[in-house]
Amino acid sequence: MGEISERAAVRRLHDRFGFGPRPGALGVGFETTVARLFGTAAEGGVAPPALPALGVAAKGDKEAKKAANKSRARQELEVSSWWLERMVAGERATERMAWFWHGHFATSNQKVRSAQLMLAQNQVFRAQGRGSFTALARAMIVDAALIKWLDGNDNRKGSPNENLAREFLELFTLGIGHYAEVDVFEGARALTGWTVRRTSVKPVFRAKRHDGDPKTIFGKTGDFDAAxxxxxxxxxxxxxxxxxxxIWFRLVSATPPPAATVERLVAAYGSGRDIQAVLTAIAADPAFRDSASAMVKQPVEWAVGLMRALGIRPSALDDKTRLKVLAGLKGMGQVPFRPPSVGGWPSGASWLTTSAGVARLQLAQLLAKQADLGQLEKSSARVDGVRVLLGVDAWTDRTRNALAGLTDPAQLIAVAACAPEYVVSG
Structure with missing residues (x-):
């Protein structure tokens, strides 16, 4: 196992537990950076958008349906832009963990069709994403957006729908091979009764739909409910x-950690299922500094990191530009609130397709044009200047030679942001 330098370790902290370093952040020591990222003081930021409830169009009223769909799209744009703003502005690991849990309990507005429900779920990730996994799992199993996404409204006494119960075991808490089909069926019975109404972001428990008879789950019998x-x-x-x-797979490496590291992380997780303790233990573990633990940045992570480096705030962009930003993310295959399946987004080389590369360059060009590049324009060492600005440890000779031929600062930024040294977090 090769060990990365102290500066590279600080940059890795920002990449993995945040959304990339701001200019000057790499001059701060490792322990100080850990303390900042994992601090517990509440962050401010732009308040979430006010989303009025949308009316239900009468059957056959095409104009009303068209208007409602337009309003839904507008609300989703507002919520997505607001979350990107929080990611760019955040100084702690809170937003990165909200993003992680969004991919873990992956829920898509394509089916939920309610920005209000997606926003409510998002707020739970933010409030509980660094606390107890027990509390988070209990909140998610009765989350309105997740219930709609996984057909919980169809789950009732006498006719259990197993979708939510199955994914809760397979993807959210246990993994394949650690439960039986009877556990899924009985778990679905335990989840009966929870429904979502169109007029509220909170799920409703309807006792008449709940199966109150004994269930046997993992060999234990009782009148189990959702919790x-x-x-x-x-x-x-x-x-x-x-x-x-x-957590390790998404934040550190696709390669499983050594057995000794797993033991340390499980011990930190403990009986309280403490997520914050796990994050702190990851940062302190020798395996975190393994030079082989490189990760391809997800499109949202890449774009947010670039905006942080360039000092761009999504809230300052006009609607047309914000739409172009989201279109760029869509072109790369990742938009907030739109994971492709309950399994979440792919990872690694999946983000390095030719089409994704074209979309990445176009978005980098768009963002570079929004930035104040005055200092870079005045610099006589622009190639190194853009390296420092983006927080890259070093350019390869191939990349340096490619960048050296660019004279326009915006184009230099755009190409540099698409170089392997920036697209991949080493």
Whole structure:
């Protein structure tokens, strides 16, 4: 295992637990950076947009339906832009963990069709994403957006729908091979009764739809409800390793950590299922500094990191430009609130397709034109200047030679932002 330098380790902290360093951030020590990222003081930021409830168009009223769809699209744009703003502005790991949990409990507005429900779920990720996984899992199993996404409205006594119960076990808490089909069926029975109304962001428990008869889940029998089902899943010994493994996979490396690291992370997770303790343990573990733990940045992480480096705030962009930013992210294959499936987004080389590369360059050009590049224009060492600005450790000779031929600062930024040294977090 090769170990990266102290400066590279600080940059990796910003990449993995935030959305990239701001200019000057790499001059701060590792422990100080850890303390800043994992600080507990609440952050301010732009308040979430006010989203009025949308009316239900009468059947056959095409104009009303068209207007409602237009309003939904507008609200989703507002919420997506607001979240990008928070990602750019955030100084702690809170927003990065909200983004992680959005991919873990992956829910798409394509089916939910309610920016209000997606925003409410997002606020739970932000409030609880660094606390107890018990509390987060309990909140998610009765989350209105997740219920709609995984057909919880169709789950009732006498006719259980297994979708939410199955994904809760397979993707959210345990992983494949650690539950039986009977656990899925009985778990679905435990989840009966929860429904979502069009007029509220909060789910409603309807006792008449709940199956109150005894259920047997993981060999234990009782009148389990949603919280009881969640607790039974988390109590399985395989759950802790699964959860910390997913955090490692998305934040550190696609290569599983050494057994000794897993033991340390599970110990930090503990009986309280403390997410913050796991993050701190990851940063302190020797495996975190392994030079082989490179990761391709997801499109949203890449774009937000570039905006942070360039001092661009999404809230300052006009609607047309914000739409272009989201179109660029869509071209790369990733838009907030639109994961492709309940399994979340892909990782690694999946983001390095030719079409994604073209969209990445176009978005980089758009963002570079929004930035104040006065200092770079005056610099006589622009290639090194853009390296420092983007927080890149070093350029390869090939990249340096390619950048050296560019005279326009905006084009230099755009090409540099698409270089492997920036697209991949080493």
């Amino acid at each position: 009881g089902f969640a607790d039974l899943a988390l109590a399985k010994p395989e759950s802790a390793a699964f959860v910390v493994g997913r």
